[in-house]
Amino acid sequence: MLATTSDALTQTPSTTAETAARGAPLDTTISVRGLRKLYGGDSDKALELLAQGVSKEKILESTGCTVAIQDANFEVRRGEIFVIMGLSGSGKSTVLRCLNRLIEPSAGSVVVDGIDVTRADKQRLLEVRRRKIAMVFQNFGLLPHRSLVHNVEYGLEMQGVEKATRRAKALHALGLVGLQGYADKLPRELSGGMQQRVGLARALATDSDILLMDEAFSALDPLIRKQMQDELLDLQARMNKTLVFITHDLDEALKLGSRIAIMRDGAIVQIGTPEEILTRPANDYVRAFIQDVDRTRIITAGAIAKRSDVVIHPKAGPALAVKRMRELGSSTLFVMDPLRKFLGLVHIEDALRLVSENVHDLGRIIRADVPTTTPDTPLAKLVAVAASTRIPISVVAEDGTFQGIVDRASLLACIAGETR
Numbered sequence: 001m002l003a004t005t006s007d008a009l010t011q012t013p014s015t016t017a018e019t020a021a022r023g024a025p026l027d028t029t030i031s032v033r034g035l036r037k038l039y040g041g042d043s044d045k046a047l048e049l050l051a052q053g054v055s056k057e058k059i060l061e062s063t064g065c066t067v068a069i070q071d072a073n074f075e076v077r078r079g080e081i082f083v084i085m086g087l088s089g090s091g092k093s094t095v096l097r098c099l100n101r102l103i104e105p106s107a108g109s110v111v112v113d114g115i116d117v118t119r120a121d122k123q124r125l126l127e128v129r130r131r132k133i134a135m136v137f138q139n140f141g142l143l144p145h146r147s148l149v150h151n152v153e154y155g156l157e158m159q160g161v162e163k164a165t166r167r168a169k170a171l172h173a174l175g176l177v178g179l180q181g182y183a184d185k186l187p188r189e190l191s192g193g194m195q196q197r198v199g200l201a202r203a204l205a206t207d208s209d210i211l212l213m214d215e216a217f218s219a220l221d222p223l224i225r226k227q228m229q230d231e232l233l234d235l236q237a238r239m240n241k242t243l244v245f246i247t248h249d250l251d252e253a254l255k256l257g258s259r260i261a262i263m264r265d266g267a268i269v270q271i272g273t274p275e276e277i278l279t280r281p282a283n284d285y286v287r288a289f290i291q292d293v294d295r296t297r298i299i300t301a302g303a304i305a306k307r308s309d310v311v312i313h314p315k316a317g318p319a320l321a322v323k324r325m326r327e328l329g330s331s332t333l334f335v336m337d338p339l340r341k342f343l344g345l346v347h348i349e350d351a352l353r354l355v356s357e358n359v360h361d362l363g364r365i366i367r368a369d370v371p372t373t374t375p376d377t378p379l380a381k382l383v384a385v386a387a388s389t390r391i392p393i394s395v396v397a398e399d400g401t402f403q404g405i406v407d408r409a410s411l412l413a414c415i416a417g418e419t420r
């Protein structure tokens, strides 16, 4: 496990005024507009053809330019894990490296916390790279003859941090990734997973708010990879960094991503939360991509809960309850008070009995002992519950408010891969 810290690396003061002035939402930390990258050949001519909608293949033929990014537009929100996913050659690494201008964009803008990186002079760009954006590479990028603590200190040396402070920060960062006690080892004495932790520690030690991670876990074997993913999520929850994470692995993207951008042939074809991508794929390409995913692990009760129709207020009375159930063709109604607090359900037979006994208090027949779940529960966890009862499962938030119901039909539709 990565160690807990009480003094998590602090965020630099936000430049919200600057950001707002540029028209981006306040919680945006990276804003990418009209980004294009062409490699080789006559790029002016190629950009012109690209603007005219000419295909990548034709552009390569007539100008010798490879179009790596066509026209990327996206925002990364502060504190999220923004995953860029796509097959090999789709342009992921190029996009990532344009964010800190390790690769020079051919057109478009990248604004990081109000700083237009694409127009920054050399000095400003160096500052951004040293203090705002750190990078974690797939092949770890460690210096083989330096001890781990010296490797982690490297970025701080570049920042000009004096020796005692950088040693303290490096040791602290090694502790964060669970490598306390390994400070004096050499990289070759560590496993791949441990080496990648050092890569991560080096990025964390710089205090950068933004971490760019390029296929950071792809070189690790599956078990270690899964462990590192869990630990990254844990670390992220405690440190509130902003992460841009590149992967070609859909499962990894779905597991880590607050939002995912799916790339194809240099273009972003969809940006959405894992649930949005699974429930509302933008086109056939995305649909084909996600077809084998176990959707019930990702989609939550809250996402498919039916919110309307099925509720009644406790004061409504049994006659109205019976009428509503007949209109809906349902044998149950879910009762919530005026503050949306969930009270339970009423059954049609009980309501009919009250009507025949001329009793008006619906409260007497509310059944509180019914299956409930929280909105963030993955559907996979509800399958057994749904199989053991005919009553729909009530989705109730932690504060007791009623969010809707999940019935067997919508659960089965989701398991069968039907998108809504």
Ligand SMILES: Nc1ncnc2c1ncn2[C@@H]1O[C@H](COP(=O)(O)OP(=O)(O)OP(=O)(O)O)[C@@H](O)[C@H]1O
Binding pocket: 039, 040, 066, 067, 068, 086, 087, 088, 089, 090, 091, 092, 093, 094, 095, 248
């Ligand atoms: N230095 C370069 N010179 C010419 N073409 C390049 C260069 N770097 C990348 N490309 C091309 O740009 C396109 C996008 O490459 P990029 O490496 O960004 O894709 P990727 O999605 O990150 O792929 P991978 O997962 O294999 O790293 C590809 O067609 C690639 O061949």
